[in-house]
Amino acid sequence: MSLTVDGIHTYYGQSHVLQGISLNVGDGETVALLGRNGAGKTTTMRSIVGLTPARSGSIRLDDKEISRLQAYRLARLGLSFVPSGRRVYGSLTVRQNLALAAERPRKEAAWSLERVHDMFPNLVTLAGRQAGHLSGGEQQMLKLARALLGGPRILLLDEPTEGLAPGIVADLGRWLAILRKEKVTVLITEQNALFALRYADRGYIIEKGTVRYEAPAAELRDSAEIRRYLGVGVDT
Numbered sequence: 267m268s269l270t271v272d273g274i275h276t277y278y279g280q281s282h283v284l285q286g287i288s289l290n291v292g293d294g295e296t297v298a299l300l301g302r303n304g305a306g307k308t309t310t311m312r313s314i315v316g317l318t319p320a321r322s323g324s325i326r327l328d329d330k331e332i333s334r335l336q337a338y339r340l341a342r343l344g345l346s347f348v349p350s351g352r353r354v355y356g357s358l359t360v361r362q363n364l365a366l367a368a369e370r371p372r373k374e375a376a377w378s379l380e381r382v383h384d385m386f387p388n389l390v391t392l393a394g395r396q397a398g399h400l401s402g403g404e405q406q407m408l409k410l411a412r413a414l415l416g417g418p419r420i421l422l423l424d425e426p427t428e429g430l431a432p433g434i435v436a437d438l439g440r441w442l443a444i445l446r447k448e449k450v451t452v453l454i455t456e457q458n459a460l461f462a463l464r465y466a467d468r469g470y471i472i473e474k475g476t477v478r479y480e481a482p483a484a485e486l487r488d489s490a491e492i493r494r495y496l497g498v499g500v501d502t
């Protein structure tokens with residue numbers, strides 16, 4: 267499975283936010299989408315998954331044109347969008363949240379509950395807890411678990427570290443390393459550029475709705491120019 271975004275233009279009303287973004291995510295790759303505040307990272311993801319459709323340009327899953335499909339059909343095709351923030355069914359328990367996600371999986375790519383529990387053993391302990399009462403990190407874990415149970419062909423993770431304590435960010439790094447090893451195809455946006463580049467194969471840096479740089483993650487991480495541009499200091 268590969269995702270190809272080719273020259274998409276997306277608007278909010280009159281505001282021309284994405285001005286010809288092109289990128290691709292190859293089968294089994296982890297790709298980081300970076301840029302300053304307001305550059306258009308979230309909008310790019312929302313365009314890919316059909317929540318804020320692009321007005322022109324092409325988006326293809328393998329050779330299939332998907333840019334005109336509605337969000338629910340894209341979700342059925344295996345585009346799994348994990349938005350930032352606390353988006354779980356707060357009044358349901360962890361167990362119920364997982365059961366709902368496992369109800370109608372895309373069979374060929376679905377993870378079993380057992381495999382998900384191997385990756386996130388804490389979810390076993392937390393099974394009876396109400397999801398709305400979990401910490402930010404625990405909710406992030408639950409969102410990822412739900413996405414995997416659904417059988418994603420590509421996981422789109424929007425700012426997964428947002429609002430997480432440093433210790434939890436380290437956990438998230440471990441999960442991203444596992445996804446990469448398991449060859450799950452991932453597109454990730456991050457304010458924390460160095461974090462994302464540590465777990466990505468390649469990265470794109472966008473500015474004002476266009477791609478400004480594209481390079482292997484290690485190259486972006488080591489470039490003084492890129493660090494200056496992104497306003498990041500030394501790697502920790």
Ligand SMILES: Nc1ncnc2c1ncn2[C@@H]1O[C@H](COP(=O)(O)OP(=O)(O)OP(=O)(O)O)[C@@H](O)[C@H]1O
Pocket residue numbers: 278281283301302303304305306307308309310457
């Ligand atoms: N619902 C909306 N209506 C109008 N303008 C919007 C809307 N959402 C985002 N924008 C504008 O579109 C531009 C791109 O926003 P976007 O959220 O994609 O950026 P981002 O790179 O994800 O940045 P951030 O990390 O700050 O979310 C910004 O100028 C933003 O103000």
